[in-house]
Amino acid sequence: MKQNQINILLVDDHYMVRMGIKAMLSLEPQLRIVGEAEDGAGALEEFRKRQPDVTMMDLRMPGWSGVETAAAILKEFPNARIIMLTTYDGDEDVYRALKTGAKGYVLKRARSDELVDAIKTVYAGGRYLSPEAERRLAEHSPGSDLTNRELEVLQYMAKGLNNGEIGALIGCTRFTAKFHVKNILQKLDAADRTEAVAVALQRGILHLN
Numbered sequence: 707m708k709q710n711q712i713n714i715l716l717v718d719d720h721y722m723v724r725m726g727i728k729a730m731l732s733l734e735p736q737l738r739i740v741g742e743a744e745d746g747a748g749a750l751e752e753f754r755k756r757q758p759d760v761t762m763m764d765l766r767m768p769g770w771s772g773v774e775t776a777a778a779i780l781k782e783f784p785n786a787r788i789i790m791l792t793t794y795d796g797d798e799d800v801y802r803a804l805k806t807g808a809k810g811y812v813l814k815r816a817r818s819d820e821l822v823d824a825i826k827t828v829y830a831g832g833r834y835l836s837p838e839a840e841r842r843l844a845e846h847s848p849g850s851d852l853t854n855r856e857l858e859v860l861q862y863m864a865k866g867l868n869n870g871e872i873g874a875l876i877g878c879t880r881f882t883a884k885f886h887v888k889n890i891l892q893k894l895d896a897a898d899r900t901e902a903v904a905v906a907l908q909r910g911i912l913h914l915n
Contacts, residue, residue: 712829713740715758717749717775718791719767723814727762727791730818737825746770746778753779753786760825763808765792765799766913773806780807787828791821796910800835800843810834842909852893852911859886860912864903 714731716739718724724742731737741756743749746769753761761779765772776788789810790803800811809828812821813836824834835843852860855876862872873883887899894911896902906912 710736712737712825713756713759714738714825715741715743715749715752715756715761717743717746717752717761717767717772718764719744720764723764727821730821731825733818734822737822746772746775749775750778750782753783757783759787760829761786761788762791762825763788765790765794765803773802773808776803776808777806789824789828789834794910794913796842796908799910800839804833804843811839812836813838852890856886856890856893857911859883860890860902860906863887863890863899864906864912 714737716724716727718727721744724744728739731739740758741752743752745767749761749763761776763772763776767775770778772790772792776786776790779786779788786807787810788808789812790799790808791812791814792799793814803811810824810833812824812834816824816836820836824836827834858876859872862875867875868880869883869887870880872887873880876883890896891898891902894902894905896905903912
């Protein structure tokens with residue numbers, strides 16, 4: 707093994723994305739991809755097997771999300787260095803990733819030199835955020851955190867359901883559903899349902915497939 711070589715685990719459910727990242731990182735002699743996975747369960751198994759220096763993790767994957775996968779890895783390996791690699795730059799995405807214990811957050815459109823810089827920074831014990839993620843994190847408002855029930859209601863709001871329909875799905879009256887909607891609007895500082903959904907999408911609180 708080369709001195710100070712950085713061993714990397716690459717986790718992304720898209721094969722072509724993994725190939726593209728591998729091609730970019732192959733230009734840096736100090737970096738070596740030692741394992742790959744396409745979902746959370748596979749990532750945890752590969753981490754146990756490879757014990758990588760740095761893990762690059764897709765935020766959204768089938769099954770466990772990147773945040774859930776990072777949490778599972780960090781529970782077993784508290785010193786794991788994980789970088790979230792994603793197309794999303796919403797402040798809630800960044801906040802959740804860092805709160806879980808990720809050490810980096812880089813957008814997939816980043817240039818190869820930024821990826822290398824992020825890996826080396828995190829490997830050395832630092833934290834790396836892309837400029838967009840840094841800006842979004844600075845804009846984050848912790849007081850607007852939604853409860854799990856409110857997040858569920860927000861998902862139904864995004865589908866255009868009214869209070870009665872939402873209440874029937876979550877097992878409450880339309881008046882209780884209306885109360886949840888009111889709280890969501892207040893927390894997101896939105897004037898109406900449409901604006902609330904737009905704000906949630908922009909911030910990464912809500913993702914639509």
